[in-house]
Amino acid sequence: MNPSTPLAPRLNPHAAAPQMVQALADLETAVRASGLEISLFHLVKTRASQINGCAYCIHMHTREARKDGESEERLYMLTAWHESPLYTARERAALGWTDALTRVADTNAPDETYRALAAEFSAEEQVKLTVLIGAINAWNRLASGFRMVHPVSHGEHRG
Secondary structure, three states, rough: OOOOOOOOOOOHHHOOHHHHHHHHHHHHHHHHHOOOHHHHEEEEEEEEHHOOOOHHHHHHHHHHHHHOOOOOHHHHHHHHHHHHHOOHHHHHHHHHHHHHHHOOOEEEHOOOHHHHHHHHHHHHHHHHHEEEHHHHHHHHHHHHOOOOOOOOOOOOOOO
8 A cells, every 4th residue: 555545444344234343342341341440451452452553443542541541651652561660560461461362373372471460360350351352352353454544633634
């Protein structure tokens, strides 16, 4: 694709298969109500979206995170979380698990990463976090695969 060519959506998944998108939205509702910290929820969603290169979801989740009180600095540093002291041990374990599962074909969910997860999360929380990671990866595939274009506010466009 020519970098100067504007992205055009391939299709609207909400219009094409509303029942499937609603099922994913229902999963999202369950994950959001699971009891995991909202800050963790936002960090995991943003990190998986970064790995997957999903601009639509990065745009959405960084804005939601800021609205819920997440700092700009922690959002900026998220791409290098493993080198930054800004994240708690629990967040680091969740981010490591997010990286491992989002890239599972390459990582095979290593034992070392799982041990770090198990040290910070109960068995129930591990399942909740894993479902959260699976859900954002599904959303990323819908948004990236169908080239959903994030909103651009007046004055933000640099094209």
